[in-house]
Amino acid sequence: MAVGGAAIGPGDRGRARAHPDPDRRRLTRTGLLGLPALAFVAIFLLYPLALLIETSFHAKSGEWSFEQYARIATTPVYGLILWKTAWVAGLVTLIDLLVGYPFAVALTRARGAWRLVLLAAVLMPFWTNLLVRTYGWIVVLYPSGLINTLLLHLGLIADPIELVQNTAGVLIGMAQIMLPYTVLPIAAQIEKMDRRLLQAARSLGASAPRTFWHVYLPLTLPGVFAGALVTLVLSLGFFVIPALLGGRRDVLIAQLIDFNLTKVLNWEFAAALGTILLVVTMGLFVAAQRWFRLDTLWTEAR
Amino acid sequence: MAGFASRLDSAAPTRRTLLKAAAATLMAAPLPLRAARSAEGEVIYATWGGSWAEAMRKAWFEPFTQQTGIKVRTIDGPDYGKIRAMVKANNTEWDIAEVNPDFQWIGPREGLVEKLDFSVIPTDQLIRGENLLTDYSLPEAFWTRVIAYNTKKFPGDNHPHNFAEFWDTAKFPGKRVMYAKANGGALEAALLADGVPADKLYPLDVERALKKLDKIKDDVLWYETNAQAVQFLQDERGVLGLVADGRAKFIQEKGAPIAIEYNQSQLTWTSYVVIRGAPNKANAMKLLAFMTSLDGQKAIGMAYTYGLVTPKAYDLLPPGRAEQLSNGPQQQGKTVLMNEKWWGENLEKTQEKMDAWRLT
Numbered sequence: 096m097a098v099g100g101a102a103i104g105p106g107d108r109g110r111a112r113a114h115p116d117p118d119r120r121r122l123t124r125t126g127l128l129g130l131p132a133l134a135f136v137a138i139f140l141l142y143p144l145a146l147l148i149e150t151s152f153h154a155k156s157g158e159w160s161f162e163q164y165a166r167i168a169t170t171p172v173y174g175l176i177l178w179k180t181a182w183v184a185g186l187v188t189l190i191d192l193l194v195g196y197p198f199a200v201a202l203t204r205a206r207g208a209w210r211l212v213l214l215a216a217v218l219m220p221f222w223t224n225l226l227v228r229t230y231g232w233i234v235v236l237y238p239s240g241l242i243n244t245l246l247l248h249l250g251l252i253a254d255p256i257e258l259v260q261n262t263a264g265v266l267i268g269m270a271q272i273m274l275p276y277t278v279l280p281i282a283a284q285i286e287k288m289d290r291r292l293l294q295a296a297r298s299l300g301a302s303a304p305r306t307f308w309h310v311y312l313p314l315t316l317p318g319v320f321a322g323a324l325v326t327l328v329l330s331l332g333f334f335v336i337p338a339l340l341g342g343r344r345d346v347l348i349a350q351l352i353d354f355n356l357t358k359v360l361n362w363e364f365a366a367a368l369g370t371i372l373l374v375v376t377m378g379l380f381v382a383a384q385r386w387f388r389l390d391t392l393w394t395e396a397r
Numbered sequence: 398m399a400g401f402a403s404r405l406d407s408a409a410p411t412r413r414t415l416l417k418a419a420a421a422t423l424m425a426a427p428l429p430l431r432a433a434r435s436a437e438g439e440v441i442y443a444t445w446g447g448s449w450a451e452a453m454r455k456a457w458f459e460p461f462t463q464q465t466g467i468k469v470r471t472i473d474g475p476d477y478g479k480i481r482a483m484v485k486a487n488n489t490e491w492d493i494a495e496v497n498p499d500f501q502w503i504g505p506r507e508g509l510v511e512k513l514d515f516s517v518i519p520t521d522q523l524i525r526g527e528n529l530l531t532d533y534s535l536p537e538a539f540w541t542r543v544i545a546y547n548t549k550k551f552p553g554d555n556h557p558h559n560f561a562e563f564w565d566t567a568k569f570p571g572k573r574v575m576y577a578k579a580n581g582g583a584l585e586a587a588l589l590a591d592g593v594p595a596d597k598l599y600p601l602d603v604e605r606a607l608k609k610l611d612k613i614k615d616d617v618l619w620y621e622t623n624a625q626a627v628q629f630l631q632d633e634r635g636v637l638g639l640v641a642d643g644r645a646k647f648i649q650e651k652g653a654p655i656a657i658e659y660n661q662s663q664l665t666w667t668s669y670v671v672i673r674g675a676p677n678k679a680n681a682m683k684l685l686a687f688m689t690s691l692d693g694q695k696a697i698g699m700a701y702t703y704g705l706v707t708p709k710a711y712d713l714l715p716p717g718r719a720e721q722l723s724n725g726p727q728q729q730g731k732t733v734l735m736n737e738k739w740w741g742e743n744l745e746k747t748q749e750k751m752d753a754w755r756l757t
Contacts, residue, residue, distance in 0.1 A: 172753035179756060238634060260618055338621040343577075343614060343755045351752070357478035358578075359745040360507055 144373065151366035163367035173351075177371070180348040183265060183337075184330035188277075188323050190270040195277035195322065196315075202278065203285045217279075220272045229339050232268045233259055236340075264340035269333055276329060277322040284318025320387040328376050348372060437466035440680045443475035443494040449701060456696035461687045467680050477503065480672055484509045489674035492681040498668050499580065501534040502741030510534070511671040517682040522691060522707040528738045529706075534668040535685055538697070539704025539724040541662040541732060542582045545645040547571075547636040548654040557637060559661050560590035564609070566616050574629045574638030577619035577755075579748040580740045582639050582663045583610065585733065589661055599736040603747055607754045630655055639663075642723050643702055664724060664732035666704075698722060 154160035167173040202213045220228060235241045238255035246252045258264055292314065296306040334349035341347075348368060355365035442458075444450045450471055458469035475494035483489050496504070504510035510533045520530060529536045544563060546556045550571060557563045563573065563586065575583045584601055587609035593602070610617075618635050620626040623644050629635035630645075631653045638645075642662070648655045669688075671681050687693050694710035697703070704724030705711060711719045711726075719725045724732065740747075 170749065172749060172756065175756045176752065233628070237632065239632065339625065343617065343619055346752050346755050354578075354748060355745075357476050359748075360477055360481050360503060361745060362481070 147366050147373070148370050150363055151370045153363050155361065155363055163364050166364065167367060167371070173368075176346055176348055176351055179344075179346065180331055181375075183262065183269070183333075183345075183347060184327050186266055187269045187273055187330045188327045190266060191274050191277035191326050192319065192323055194270070195274055196281060196319065198274075199278045199281035199285060199318075202282045217275050221275060225272075225335055226339075228272070229268060229336055232264070232271070232340060236264055236267065259340050261342040262345055264342075265333075265337050265345050268336040268340045269330055272336070273326045273330055276325045280322040280325070281315060281318040284315045284321075288314045317387065320383055324379060324383045328379060331372060331376065437468075438677050438680050439468040439470055440493060440677050440684050441470050441472060441491045442684070443472045443491045445475065445495060446471075446473040449703075452697065452701040456700040457684075457688050457693055460696065461684055464687075465683060467683065469684065480504075480509050481507060484673050487674065489672050489676065491672050492675040492677045493684065494670055494672055495537050495667050496534075496670055498528070498534075498536075498666055498735075498737035499741040499744055500670060501528070501531050501668050502738055504670050505531075505533050509670075509673055511673055511675060511678060513671060513685065514679075514682045517679075518686040518689065520689075522709055523689060524706050524708055526734070528736070529666070534670050535689060536706045537667045537669050537688075538701075538706065539664060539666045541642045541664050541704075541723050541728065542576075542639050543642045543645055543662045544658040544660070545630060545638045545640050545648070545655050546658065547630070547633060548656045549633075550636045556656070556658060558658055560586045561592070563637065563639070564590040564613055566613055569637060571616070571636030572618045572629070572634060573613060573616055574618050574620060574626050574635035574640060576626070576639070577621050579751040580744055582735070584747070584751070585663060585735065586639055586661075589733070595661075595733040598733070599739045600743070601739065601747070603750050607750065610754065646702065659728045659731045662728055662732045663735055664728075665735040665737060666706075 151163055152159055152161065154162050198213070198217065202210065202217070205213050223231075233240075236258040237243070238257070240258075242258060243252070243255040247255065258267065288311075292310055293306055296310045297303075301309065332349050333347060334353060337345045337347045338350060352365045352368050355361045355368070442453075444453065450473070454469075454471070458471075462468050472491060475491070475496055477496070477500060480491070480494060483491070500510075512532050513535065518535065520535075523530060524536065544557055544560075546569075548556075551557070551569060557565070557569050562569065575581070575586070577583075584603060584606040585598055587606040588598055588602065589595065591605060591609045593605075618629050620629065623641055626635075626638060626640045627644050627648055630638055630640065631648050631651060633653070642657065645655060645657050649657075669685055671678060671685075675681055688697070689706060691707055691710050691713065694705045694707045695713040698705050698710060698714050698718065702722050704722050711722075720727045
């Protein structure tokens with residue numbers, strides 16, 4: 096949301112220099128149109144977030160205190176859980192980039208029925224219930240499941256490999272669900288790329304790989320960063336998949352927050368964990384905006 | 398209706414209008430009658446739902462409504478977080494919630510529950526035992542966690558008979574299925590396996606238990622939901638497990654090769670609490686009295702397999718039925734009672750230690 100709001104800025108300002116007056120009026124009108132959305136965000140997002148942060152600075156007894164943060168800082172297990180969460184989210188993002196980038200290229204090249212099929216394939220996770228989908232993965236990943244049976248028949252493995260009830264299962268399940276968030280921004284960026292730049296590169300004698308590395312890839316980078324950012328941020332808060340596909344070592348921060356909210360009723364501690372997650376997320380957004388110019392994703396190609 | 402009323406106002410009463418008024422009164426009659434019935438009120442009951450809620454409806458709620466006119470409405474998911482949220486917001490919507498026994502201490506500590514009115518709820522028939530009854534809670538039903546094993550893998554008497562053997566991966570190879578949360582019995586099982594006598598379990602020596610768990614950590618499939626436990630055992634991915642007795646029986650009925658070892662069954666229970674600010678507090682007390690009465694216990698003993706909270710009610714069951722219930726005659730002398738008070742006070746710290754163990 097913050098990125099979307101900032102995105103109107105630079106692009107419009109660029110044009111505002113040429114025709115200041117009509118554009119300023121347009122900007123004001125755009126601002127007015129955004130008011131209901133802003134009010135909505137303020138009431139349903141900012142206010143609860145402020146409450147969350149406030150709660151995290153209380154002791155269980157009610158008075159102001161840093162004890163929740165002190166507990167997180169001084170108990171090694173919380174550092175481990177935060178690290179594990181970041182590690183899993185980072186790996187999911189990496190997997191989705193490696194799978195998603197070629198997929199996005201294919202998606203933008205496909206025409207007609209193929210395009211629909213590819214689009215359906217990537218959007219499928221959105222259309223299925225989370226639990227059904229997760230149990231579906233169990234069927235596929237089980238020692239007696241589809242993948243192991245196939246690999247055994249092909250003679251590629253001698254014994255079933257453990258694909259579920261461990262971090263591998265968590266990564267596979269999460270990467271599939273997050274794939275659309277990676278693919279769609281990249282595909283959108285490819286679609287609006289000025290293809291003449293590619294022709295220009297080729298006509299100036301650049302080889303196909305060189306054109307890709309120096310022209311195609313850099314032009315799609317805003318989409319890559321946007322997709323990676325959304326995937327990373329959403330992956331930090333996963334709950335059901337680690338619980339059902341994970342094993343002993345897969346304790347992630349969302350499970351910890353749920354435990355404190357619903358099992359031991361330590362809302363202050365849950366709030367502190369949530370605030371840390373929030374700060375990390377905001378930090379990622381700020382960094383992405385700063386170094387990767389995310390806003391260009393929302394403006395036309397220049 | 399409005400037009401009719403205004404005509405009554407404007408005109409002098411004639412025979413005809415009087416007749417009409419009488420007819421209107423008769424037609425309207427069912428309405429006040431219905432209102433009078435609902436003045437008996439209702440009770441909102443938060444339940445874990447599923448087949449258990451269906452059994453309760455037949456055994457308890459319908460007969461209770463017939464006897465008292467008080468309706469019972471059920472809500473699924475008595476989540477502690479929801480309870481706290483509604484009490485904090487001064488907007489309590491539930492009357493009774495069925496909860497895990499740790500809430501007998503968490504609830505009062507957080508100020509989320511009402512004291513029970515024992516002038517309405519008789520307790521003389523209720524099972525005696527430490528921590529089973531508090532000022533704020535009544536036991537609802539007993540259940541146990543039992544050793545369930547695959548009969549193809551471990552036929553005849555060649556199966557683990559206790560937790561020491563449960564830990565013996567050389568003699569009984571294969572994955573063990575255990576609950577991943579600290580209060581799911583794994584720590585107690587580890588200490589029993591390590592030779593701690595059942596009556597010396599608490600306060601739990603968590604470090605010792607985790608050290609014992611280390612010995613089988615690569616042989617355990619941890620479950621977060623009972624459905625997962627069922628799946629692991631049904632698919633024979635796990636060949637041995639510490640699971641709820643009801644789930645083990647469910648897998649048996651599905652035809653999977655599973656048998657139960659009752660020795661060292663971990664006995665625990667579920668509790669009733671009345672939520673602070675309950676809108677129908679008086680009715681809630683009446684329903685609690687009804688459910689814990691001998692008749693109520695007999696009825697639920699026929700409808701479901703949880704253990705009864707009034708021992709005498711077992712005698713009212715037809716022959717053979719008692720053995721099908723948790724904590725029934727088949728389990729007498731074989732159970733280890735969980736100290737849920739200790740858990741109510743130590744869950745958070747213990748879970749922290751267990752999470753650290755899981756990650757390393």
